[in-house]
Amino acid sequence: MDAIQTNDTDAIIEADRNNVWHHLTQHKPYETVDPRVMVEGKGMRVWDARGKEFLDAVSGGVWTVNVGYGRERIADAVRDQLVKLNYFAGSAGSIPSSIFSQMLLDKMPGLDRVYFANSGSEANEKVFKIVRQIAQKKYNGKKYKILYRDRDYHGTTIATLSAGGQDERSAHYGPFVDGFVRIPHCLEYRNQFESAENYGAQVVAATEEIILREGPETIGAMCLEPITAGGGVITPPEGYWEGMSALCRKYDILMHIDEVVCGVGRTGKWFGYQHYDIQPDFVTMAKGVASGYAAISCMVTTNAVFDMFKSDASDPLNYFRDISTFGGCTSGPVAAIENMKIIEEEGLIENCIEMGDYCMSRLEELKEKHDVIGDVRGKGLFLGAELVKNRETREPMPEGEVAKVTAHCMANGVIIGMTNRSVPGFNNTLCLSPALICTKQDIDDIITAIDNALTAVFG
Numbered sequence: 001m002d003a004i005q006t007n008d009t010d011a012i013i014e015a016d017r018n019n020v021w022h023h024l025t026q027h028k029p030y031e032t033v034d035p036r037v038m039v040e041g042k043g044m045r046v047w048d049a050r051g052k053e054f055l056d057a058v059s060g061g062v063w064t065v066n067v068g069y070g071r072e073r074i075a076d077a078v079r080d081q082l083v084k085l086n087y088f089a090g091s092a093g094s095i096p097s098s099i100f101s102q103m104l105l106d107k108m109p110g111l112d113r114v115y116f117a118n119s120g121s122e123a124n125e126k127v128f129k130i131v132r133q134i135a136q137k138k139y140n141g142k143k144y145k146i147l148y149r150d151r152d153y154h155g156t157t158i159a160t161l162s163a164g165g166q167d168e169r170s171a172h173y174g175p176f177v178d179g180f181v182r183i184p185h186c187l188e189y190r191n192q193f194e195s196a197e198n199y200g201a202q203v204v205a206a207t208e209e210i211i212l213r214e215g216p217e218t219i220g221a222m223c224l225e226p227i228t229a230g231g232g233v234i235t236p237p238e239g240y241w242e243g244m245s246a247l248c249r250k251y252d253i254l255m256h257i258d259e260v261v262c263g264v265g266r267t268g269k270w271f272g273y274q275h276y277d278i279q280p281d282f283v284t285m286a287k288g289v290a291s292g293y294a295a296i297s298c299m300v301t302t303n304a305v306f307d308m309f310k311s312d313a314s315d316p317l318n319y320f321r322d323i324s325t326f327g328g329c330t331s332g333p334v335a336a337i338e339n340m341k342i343i344e345e346e347g348l349i350e351n352c353i354e355m356g357d358y359c360m361s362r363l364e365e366l367k368e369k370h371d372v373i374g375d376v377r378g379k380g381l382f383l384g385a386e387l388v389k390n391r392e393t394r395e396p397m398p399e400g401e402v403a404k405v406t407a408h409c410m411a412n413g414v415i416i417g418m419t420n421r422s423v424p425g426f427n428n429t430l431c432l433s434p435a436l437i438c439t440k441q442d443i444d445d446i447i448t449a450i451d452n453a454l455t456a457v458f459g
């Protein structure tokens with residue numbers, strides 16, 4: 001069979017319908033409607049195969065294209081690198097990984113080593129393996145458990161789903177891996193205690209109870225998103241980080257911050273954890289590192305951790321025996337270098353703060369107007385609006401109703417996101433994460449689309 005021509009739209013859509021299994025998608029509807037095929041992007045906008053234009057308020061659907069579409073500078077740098085050296089296994093270094101590691105660590109005081117891989121899930125698994133290996137080396141195998149938080153997400157593999165606090169994501173995929181222990185979420189709007197007073201301190205106290213129940217001598221690490229993303233855009237309450245960080249120090253627990261979404265500017269700092277007074281032992285990142293121009297993830301840690309893995313060179317198993325084949329692709333770090341330079345040269349972190357504040361104020365206005373908005377949350381250009389059936393009781397809006405809002409926006413050329421099939425009964429938060437290049441006009445257009453959709457769906 002001849003290859004389909006790139007301009008033969010009907011054939012491309014047909015081949016997609018017949019051959020491609022889309023991510024996170026129920027395919028039955030594609031028996032009667034066309035699957036969407038995206039073909040082009042420029043700045044804040046994307047076009048599908050039928051030529052429909054969209055303003056993208058979610059940076060490629062999942063908080064990824066932080067510097068916007070169509071960056072020739074990144075494409076040029078990747079091309080030049082690919083013709084020079086596209087790949088060599090990560091057991092050797094490369095020019096781009098060496099340069100990028102330096103640029104990255106300059107932004108992360110207290111952290112000293114970068115391990116390259118190619119997805120967020122994979123970067124998180126590196127930490128899980130290191131924690132287990134440290135348990136073997138230092139604690140007779142005992143201190144291997146990893147705490148993870150209700151409503152957080154750390155990836156799609158069986159081990160990262162074992163550390164996942166979103167039961168609809170993991171449903172049907174068990175049995176899971178031993179050694180992961182759930183701790184409470186910290187969403188004050190969904191307070192799980194008798195009163196919400198001193199909410200942060202209450203969550204910390206509930207976490208400490210779990211540590212004591214399990215035995216601190218069994219717990220190696222605590223894995224947390226700085227701001228929970230797909231679990232509902234949850235900005236932790238006052239006192240939370242100080243308390244969690246104190247627990248880690250008190251019980252000798254390593255702190256792993258999952259910056260797969262928040263990392264590289266999304267929240268108005270280079271990293272989400274830098275809003276808080278904490279010093280992690282591990283930071284993982286992926287999506288915004290190269291804005292989707294190449295696949296790359298990084299696991300960053302301290303010399304204190306790294307040095308443990310070179311302590312006894314005579315022991316043949318005493319190093320980190322892990323490889324990520326595509327962690328050796330040079331396209332990832334070379335794209336990441338240009339991505340970081342763009343953020344710096346164009347002042348995109350500053351723009352993120354300014355536009356994030358503006359977007360938050362516009363969401364607050366929408367909340368005044370529409371009773372269905374129960375709560376608005378977020379930091380920088382990482383924002384959410386939780387929809388409720390009743391403001392007094394906070395009864396969550398059913399997922400199907402929330403989906404009508406995103407569908408209305410989509411039909412009108414604006415792509416917004418929502419939490420979906422994640423936390424049972426609470427897939428009711430609209431999500432916004434426009435690229436860090438967005439303007440006031442873009443925000444106004446996004447807000448207008450949501451305003452119109454809320455009116456159309458709920459009156």
Ligand SMILES: Cc1ncc(COP(=O)(O)O)c(C=O)c1O
Nearest residue numbers: 119120121153154155229260261
């Ligand atoms: C917080 C967080 N961690 C990890 C991941 C997994 O990243 P990946 O899909 O690149 O494996 C995601 C993906 O959405 C995420 O939101």
